[in-house]
Amino acid sequence: MNHIRTTWHHIRRSPFQSLIAIIVMTLSFFVMSIFIFTNTGLSTVLNYFETKPEITLFLKDGLDKATVEGIQKELSNYKNVKEIKYISKDKALEIYKEQNKDNPLLTEMVTASILPASFEVTVSEPAILEEIYQNYSTRTTVIDEIIYQKDVIKSLLNWTKNIRISGIIITVIIGSISLLTIITIIGMKITNRKEEIKISRLLGASKFYVKKPFLLEGLFYGLFGSFFGFIFTFFIILIIRNSVNNFFQPVVFFNINPVFYLEILLIELSVGSILGLFASWIGSNRYIKY
Numbered sequence: 001m002n003h004i005r006t007t008w009h010h011i012r013r014s015p016f017q018s019l020i021a022i023i024v025m026t027l028s029f030f031v032m033s034i035f036i037f038t039n040t041g042l043s044t045v046l047n048y049f050e051t052k053p054e055i056t057l058f059l060k061d062g063l064d065k066a067t068v069e070g071i072q073k074e075l076s077n078y079k080n081v082k083e084i085k086y087i088s089k090d091k092a093l094e095i096y097k098e099q100n101k102d103n104p105l106l107t108e109m110v111t112a113s114i115l116p117a118s119f120e121v122t123v124s125e126p127a128i129l130e131e132i133y134q135n136y137s138t139r140t141t142v143i144d145e146i147i148y149q150k151d152v153i154k155s156l157l158n159w160t161k162n163i164r165i166s167g168i169i170i171t172v173i174i175g176s177i178s179l180l181t182i183i184t185i186i187g188m189k190i191t192n193r194k195e196e197i198k199i200s201r202l203l204g205a206s207k208f209y210v211k212k213p214f215l216l217e218g219l220f221y222g223l224f225g226s227f228f229g230f231i232f233t234f235f236i237i238l239i240i241r242n243s244v245n246n247f248f249q250p251v252v253f254f255n256i257n258p259v260f261y262l263e264i265l266l267i268e269l270s271v272g273s274i275l276g277l278f279a280s281w282i283g284s285n286r287y288i289k290y
Contacts, residue, residue: 025178025275026224029229032167042163049149054123055148056118057143058144058146067142089115092112116145132148178275226268230268
């Protein structure tokens, strides 16, 4: 208890330095939290497309009924085909209007004639998608364009990879700055109390005894910095959650499970505690040598 009071006394005597340490730690964990939640959301979207293999074949305009029925029959002959859905021009217009019902400017000038008819093919084996793609991509007289999960998954994988790499690099850089900031601040505080520490050592206090308040101070910075960083991220997610989730429908990009957020908070508090203790341990070992 005496060490806690001493630690609090150290913090109160140099509030500006303590505030800098907390701000830098908060920034580190704010970036880390954003990285974690964004990466989790992208992984959920990626998993959704990987488990719902579907390919869409957009038809050329002007095809007669027999040709369209022939394509549908050909598609039904592929193995592991679960469903073949024909989307006519009129149906495509209905879907388009439903998707853009909140923006009448986008629907006023669009007619069924300018939208392509299409086949949406759902399969139980993703490898079939590539086979269908290869067979129909060269039939340019009847097929206008082909879109399937491979394109989406490839884009998502690139996004996820880039975000992971960027997030790790930024987190490491800011984490290193946090580490150096706490080491420097602890070192400055030890230097300012050099005489007090020297007297304590002459009176028989152990090295650990005089280091303990500084270790607790580093723990304080780590705990509060990680907590505030998480809280700021959490409130931002609360604000944008509905908009982002609506954009990624039917995938839930930002999970609303409180247990998930509690787990992330506990992990970040643990990491913050370890980082704060480690930084203050390095700082105290560096400056307390007697």
